[in-house]
Amino acid sequence: MFFIETMLKHLGLREYFSEINTNPSFVDEQGRLRIQPYHDFKNSSHGCTTGTCPPNMCKGLIIERIQASEGNKRIIYLGDGAGDYCPSLKLKESDFMMPRKNFPVWDLISNNPLLIKAKIHEWSDGEEFEKVLLSLIDTISTDEKSAFTSTYLKMPSTIDVSAIPKVLPVQQ
Numbered sequence: 001m002f003f004i005e006t007m008l009k010h011l012g013l014r015e016y017f018s019e020i021n022t023n024p025s026f027v028d029e030q031g032r033l034r035i036q037p038y039h040d041f042k043n044s045s046h047g048c049t050t051g052t053c054p055p056n057m058c059k060g061l062i063i064e065r066i067q068a069s070e071g072n073k074r075i076i077y078l079g080d081g082a083g084d085y086c087p088s089l090k091l092k093e094s095d096f097m098m099p100r101k102n103f104p105v106w107d108l109i110s111n112n113p114l115l116i117k118a119k120i121h122e123w124s125d126g127e128e129f130e131k132v133l134l135s136l137i138d139t140i141s142t143d144e145k146s147a148f149t150s151t152y153l154k155m156p157s158t159i160d161v162s163a164i165p166k167v168l169p170v171q172q
């Protein structure tokens with residue numbers, strides 16, 4: 001956490017991240033950076049059986065926690081490593097997965113793309129990454145605006161009480 005946070009702060013980007021999930025780290029007495037596993041696998045496994053998660057971290061478990069706390073927020077997931085495959089499997093139909101082309105997570109997804117519910121948008125370099133990401137953000141905000149409009153239009157100005165069904169007597 002220390003090293004990622006330090007880099008983000010240095011670049012003036014820290015405020016754009018609500019949370020950072022990574023291996024905890026600290027600087028020891030000799031001034032060396034020490035990185036520990038996110039999940040203490042020496043005591044017990046994180047329990048994920050996908051088979052592609054490293055022992056120190058299951059990102060799928062982290063995504064599940066975020067999904068549970070953020071409700072219906074849509075996710076754009078970006079990744080390249082094999083450890084990004086497990087969280088890809090947890091994404092919903094309304095989410096997006098952006099695997100880096102010809103990298104481990106892309107290979108795993110390509111083996112059986114039907115296992116991924118989210119829409120898949122691959123990318124190869126920084127330029128393409130930016131183009132795809134910005135267009136997905138645009139898609140999500142357009143969808144949200146139209147969802148808001150249709151919900152707003154469906155709201156009745158008054159409620160007709162007589163239209164509410166009465167309780168029907170049950171025949172004995």
Ligand SMILES: [Zn+2]
Binds near residue numbers: 053058060061086087
């Ligand atoms: Zn996992």
